[in-house]
Amino acid sequence: MTWMDVGHINDIPLRGARIVKTPLGCVGLFRTDVAEVHAASNSCPHKGGPLSEGIVHGQKVTCPLHNWVFDLTTGAAVGEEGRIDIYPVRLEAGRILLDGTALGKRSAA
Amino acid sequence: MQQKLIVIGAGMASGRVLEHLTEDAHDAYDITLFNAEPRGNYNRIMLSPVLSGEKTYEEIVTHDDAWYDEAAVTCRFGERVAAIDTAAKTVTAENGDVLAYDKLLFGTGSTPFMIPLPGHDLDGVIAYRDLEDTQAMMALGAGNKVVVIGGGLLGLEAAAGMAARGVEVTVVHIMGHLMERQLDEAAGYLLRKSLEAKGITILCGANSKEILGEDGKVRALMLDDGTELPCDLLVMAVGIRPNVALAQEAGLAVGRGIHVDDRMLTSVEDVLAVGECVEHDGAVFGLVAPLYDQARVAAQTLLGKEAAFVQKSLSTKLKVTGCDLFSAGDFAEGEGREDIVFRDPSRGVYKRLVIENDRLVGAVMYGDTGDGNWFFGLIKDATDITEMRETLIFGPAYQGGSTADPLSAVAALPPEAEICGCNGICKSTITDAIAAGATDLGAVRATTKASASCGTCTGLVEQILQVTLGDDFQMPAVQTVCGCTELSHEDVRRLIKSQALKSQAAVWQELGWRTPNGCHVCRPAVNYYLLADWPVEYQDDPQSRFVNERKHANIQKDGTFSVVPRMWGGITNPDELRAIADAADKYNVPTVKVTGGQRIDLLGVRGEDLPYIWSDLNKAGLVSGHAYSKGLRTVKTCVGTDHCRFGTQDSTGLGIKLEKILWGSWTPHKLKLGVSGCPRNCAEATCKDIGIVCVDSGFQIGIGGAAGMDVKETQLLGQVETEEEAIAVVIAVTQAYREGGKYLDRIYKWLAKVGLDWVQAQVMEDLENRKALVARFELSQSIYRKDPWAEQAKEAERFAPIADLTLEAAE
Ligand code: SRM
Ligand SMILES: Cc1cc2nc3c(=O)[nH]c(=O)nc-3n(C[C@H](O)[C@H](O)[C@H](O)COP(=O)(O)OP(=O)(O)OC[C@H]3O[C@@H](n4cnc5c(N)ncnc54)[C@H](O)[C@@H]3O)c2cc1C
Ligand code: SF4
Numbered sequence: 001m002t003w004m005d006v007g008h009i010n011d012i013p014l015r016g017a018r019i020v021k022t023p024l025g026c027v028g029l030f031r032t033d034v035a036e037v038h039a040a041s042n043s044c045p046h047k048g049g050p051l052s053e054g055i056v057h058g059q060k061v062t063c064p065l066h067n068w069v070f071d072l073t074t075g076a077a078v079g080e081e082g083r084i085d086i087y088p089v090r091l092e093a094g095r096i097l098l099d100g101t102a103l104g105k106r107s108a109a
Numbered sequence: 110m111q112q113k114l115i116v117i118g119a120g121m122a123s124g125r126v127l128e129h130l131t132e133d134a135h136d137a138y139d140i141t142l143f144n145a146e147p148r149g150n151y152n153r154i155m156l157s158p159v160l161s162g163e164k165t166y167e168e169i170v171t172h173d174d175a176w177y178d179e180a181a182v183t184c185r186f187g188e189r190v191a192a193i194d195t196a197a198k199t200v201t202a203e204n205g206d207v208l209a210y211d212k213l214l215f216g217t218g219s220t221p222f223m224i225p226l227p228g229h230d231l232d233g234v235i236a237y238r239d240l241e242d243t244q245a246m247m248a249l250g251a252g253n254k255v256v257v258i259g260g261g262l263l264g265l266e267a268a269a270g271m272a273a274r275g276v277e278v279t280v281v282h283i284m285g286h287l288m289e290r291q292l293d294e295a296a297g298y299l300l301r302k303s304l305e306a307k308g309i310t311i312l313c314g315a316n317s318k319e320i321l322g323e324d325g326k327v328r329a330l331m332l333d334d335g336t337e338l339p340c341d342l343l344v345m346a347v348g349i350r351p352n353v354a355l356a357q358e359a360g361l362a363v364g365r366g367i368h369v370d371d372r373m374l375t376s377v378e379d380v381l382a383v384g385e386c387v388e389h390d391g392a393v394f395g396l397v398a399p400l401y402d403q404a405r406v407a408a409q410t411l412l413g414k415e416a417a418f419v420q421k422s423l424s425t426k427l428k429v430t431g432c433d434l435f436s437a438g439d440f441a442e443g444e445g446r447e448d449i450v451f452r453d454p455s456r457g458v459y460k461r462l463v464i465e466n467d468r469l470v471g472a473v474m475y476g477d478t479g480d481g482n483w484f485f486g487l488i489k490d491a492t493d494i495t496e497m498r499e500t501l502i503f504g505p506a507y508q509g510g511s512t513a514d515p516l517s518a519v520a521a522l523p524p525e526a527e528i529c530g531c532n533g534i535c536k537s538t539i540t541d542a543i544a545a546g547a548t549d550l551g552a553v554r555a556t557t558k559a560s561a562s563c564g565t566c567t568g569l570v571e572q573i574l575q576v577t578l579g580d581d582f583q584m585p586a587v588q589t590v591c592g593c594t595e596l597s598h599e600d601v602r603r604l605i606k607s608q609a610l611k612s613q614a615a616v617w618q619e620l621g622w623r624t625p626n627g628c629h630v631c632r633p634a635v636n637y638y639l640l641a642d643w644p645v646e647y648q649d650d651p652q653s654r655f656v657n658e659r660k661h662a663n664i665q666k667d668g669t670f671s672v673v674p675r676m677w678g679g680i681t682n683p684d685e686l687r688a689i690a691d692a693a694d695k696y697n698v699p700t701v702k703v704t705g706g707q708r709i710d711l712l713g714v715r716g717e718d719l720p721y722i723w724s725d726l727n728k729a730g731l732v733s734g735h736a737y738s739k740g741l742r743t744v745k746t747c748v749g750t751d752h753c754r755f756g757t758q759d760s761t762g763l764g765i766k767l768e769k770i771l772w773g774s775w776t777p778h779k780l781k782l783g784v785s786g787c788p789r790n791c792a793e794a795t796c797k798d799i800g801i802v803c804v805d806s807g808f809q810i811g812i813g814g815a816a817g818m819d820v821k822e823t824q825l826l827g828q829v830e831t832e833e834e835a836i837a838v839v840i841a842v843t844q845a846y847r848e849g850g851k852y853l854d855r856i857y858k859w860l861a862k863v864g865l866d867w868v869q870a871q872v873m874e875d876l877e878n879r880k881a882l883v884a885r886f887e888l889s890q891s892i893y894r895k896d897p898w899a900e901q902a903k904e905a906e907r908f909a910p911i912a913d914l915t916l917e918a919a920e
């Protein structure tokens with residue numbers, strides 16, 4: 001794993017989201033609680049809705065286009081067939097760390 | 110031969126080490142105990158009860174002279190260890206004495222962190238750590254003012270202790286809710302409520318800027334918004350830092366704290382450390398439970414026995430009478446977890462359990478913490494809870510027991526709570542009527558008038574009947590807002606008003622929400638109700654809005670946005686058109702379309718470009734058209750008397766005036782107006798939410814039109830003579846709709862519920878009421894009549910990706 005610092009948790013509003021551009025496409029960072037962030041694909045499997053624009057509630061996000069709901073801890077759609085990729089995140093002293101290897105960056109080694 | 114042990118610091122951790130040592134092997138060591146404080150070991154955590162007057166200092170002393178005598182400890186209190194020579198194995202006391210040791214134990218604790226604000230070194234700025242600090246606070250009483258910076262455990266205990274002495278206390282906390290490290294929002298809300306009930310003022314989300322002084326003594330705290338909070342004493346309780354200076358100088362390995370291994374040995378031979386000054390496996394400590402474990406291990410190590418310190422989950426309580434909270438484990442982080450929430454609004458109880466892989470990993474509770482230790486045990490032992498999952502939240506005594514009463518929110522209402530806003534009927538009037546024999550809705554209506562007017566409180570009246578009569582009353586099924594609550598929209602609206610609920614956390618708790626923070630269905634509705642009812646006190650929450658309202662643009666199917674600037678009353682000019690054309694060029698806008706609402710839509714703008722295109726349009730005087738909002742959209746006009754040979758009044762002018770008054774206001778659903786200059790009705794005013802048709806003798810005002818999925822013609826509210834009156838009526842009816850409408854009901858749906866007669870009575874007949882509605886609308890507009898584009902353009906970085914990992918060189 002290669003942990004990469006992508007920003008501070010306070011750069012994301014509580015129950016809001018921001019995106020990170022990666023070689024695998026846009027990944028959404030969802031701040032579900034004061035000290036909790038989840039990383040998941042930004043693209044809805046239904047019709048490609050940008051999930052980071054959805055409403056974040058509990059540990060879920062609702063797609064802004066047609067209201068599919070995804071569990072950010074598993075990536076599974078709630079009550080629908082479909083899932084989104086989720087990625088490991090670490091929080092260290094407020095900094096958000098993503099695993100570059102999992103996001104398709106070639107590791108430095 | 111007896112070995113020499115020197116202990117630096119007579120704290121809670123080293124005190125325990127001494128107890129274990131002297132109990133297990135009374136004369137293994139010849140012990141010398143240094144303490145910088147001029148006293149021996151006392152129970153530091155009990156300083157709070159001393160402060161509040163519930164205990165005296167004498168009662169919290171853990172080791173008195175007799176004890177040290179008995180244990181043959183040489184005490185050097187009020188003396189600091191100044192230096193250590195680990196090669197020669199000696200310590201130097203402040204007075205120059207040099208003492209040799211065989212074993213050395215650090216127990217230097219930590220020092221309070223003082224934010225280096227300008228003025229932090231003034232007289233009267235203190236921390237909360239020792240007896241001296243406590244005494245400084247105890248010297249105050251009624252007539253004194255204190256500011257406490259920090260809404261964590263220590264700050265709140267200090268605040269409550271002084272409040273108990275009659276001091277006027279204000280707590281300034283930088284985060285959104287109190288004790289955010291231990292509590293979630295709901296518990297933080299309840300805690301705040303209890304503390305406020307003790308007369309403490311609490312400011313959350315408040316940033317301190319400067320401490321102001323006079324003659325070298327503190328006078329006030331200034332916040333970054335310029336507010337000054339006068340105070341005689343300022344207590345900073347914002348955190349602690351392990352006290353490592355001495356260890357560092359002596360050459361011990363130090364990170365955040367003094368590095369120790371599992372046996373509490375430091376990097377230097379024969380030197381141990383325990384307590385808040387240590388760092389073990391990356392962690393530092395701030396509560397006594399783990400320090401006691403460390404003390405036991407250190408004593409064993411000193412006695413040459415095997416023992417290892419293991420970090421465990423921690424639990425927190427707050428030692429403030431009447432604030433019953435408990436928090437344990439990890440409820441803020443982790444993957445694949447599930448929440449169980451229980452709320453009993455009538456008792457002010459909130460409990461939340463966090464479960465992961467069939468194990469309890471975290472618990473937060475407020476109000477009823479009796480089962481706290483049982484839950485804590487389940488967390489520590491990682492007990493499999495599959496079997497008791499359903500009833501877990503009710504604790505050990507209630508396995509298989511009762512569930513929350515869905516009506517408890519109504520049961521909890523005080524007798525004077527207003528239930529029927531139209532007729533000013535409070536709860537006790539209704540319960541009295543029930544007691545006097547009105548046992549169904551019709552009878553209550555007939556005797557009290559409650560729910561006899563607009564009818565939005567019908568659900569509440571029924572619930573009061575149910576609460577009062579029990580099974581004798583058959584409740585009709587209600588349409589709830591969503592799965593998070595048992596209540597209907599109407600009930601939630603009424604309860605927000607009658608219970609004066611002013612935050613989302615308050616709504617979730619007091620109305621017994623089943624989820625920690627709602628869902629995409631209820632949050633936008635609750636956010637709207639709160640801002641409509643408490644425009645000044647409540648702060649709009651963008652995260653509870655659908656993307657269009659959060660981004661102030663309409664999202665398109667490909668994730669781009671549309672930008673629609675306002676064209677007041679449909680009037681524009683060459684400069685505005687040029688600015689729109691320039692923006693379309695500059696931001697490569699693929700489609701420029703004239704809308705059905707008399708303005709121009711720039712479709713296909715990239716999200717990241719929004720703040721920039723807005724700021725360009727702003728420069729030409731163009732502001733947001735709110736084409737995305739549940740709020741005022743357009744006011745369509747026709748050319749009226751200015752140009753048209755049939756025009757009877759200045760319809761364009763009136764339309765522009767109305768749009769300038771109403772823009773920016775939020776409504777239950779979108780609000781569209783039309784003003785036509787004559788009954789030919791070229792502005793299609795009779796199919797708008799509010800439509801005005803000008804006639805020779807004045808203005809005909811109709812409401813409840815629509816031309817979407819339902820096509821509706823407006824109903825005539827009335828005719829007025831002057832433009833001024835027409836404007837007042839439009840504002841009043843808008844405000845009545847804002848105050849009573851169900852979220853996502855357009856005016857025509859609201860009208861079908863309340864009836865045209867009722868609206869006429871409110872805004873056409875009762876002129877005092879019309880005035881009051883206008884005044885309330887104006888109050889709200891003092892906050893909301895502004896261009897969101899201009900505000901958002903200042904935070905352009907929020908619209909960009911937080912990071913771009915495609916750009917960074919990989920190797
Ligand atoms: C742009 C525009 C069409 C156009 O090119 O002319 C438009 C576009 C949309 N309309 Fe509309 N409506 C537009 C005028 C109208 C009109 C005509 C009017 O206002 O005179 C109507 C019928 C009148 C009425 O509202 O009663 C209209 C009735 C609707 C409805 C049905 C509402 C209803 O209560 O049944 C919806 C759906 C909704 O709001 O839930 C809707 C929703 C939408 C949305 C916002 C759909 C959405 O949520 O994404 C469309 C956004 C497109 C975009 O990305 O910009 N639009 N829409 C018009 C913008 C007017 C403006 O300047 O603000
Ligand atoms: C008001 C208050 C309330 C609290 N409430 C709770 C609670 O409810 N629950 C809980 O678990 N924890 C609570 N705590 C925290 C708890 O008190 C600490 O975790 C604990 O006291 C730390 O023990 P310690 O032995 O590491 O340090 P301390 O108890 O701070 O002892 C360190 C001692 O070392 C002395 N010293 C430092 N340097 C030198 C030197 N060079 N020479 C000689 N002496 C030196 C200091 O003067 C001090 O007396 C509270 C703390 C405070 C201040
Ligand atoms: S009628 Fe309105 S909502 Fe339907 S496709 Fe056209 S713009 Fe979109």
Ligand code: FES
Binds near residue numbers: 045048049067
């Ligand atoms: S694109 Fe996400 S629900 Fe349709």
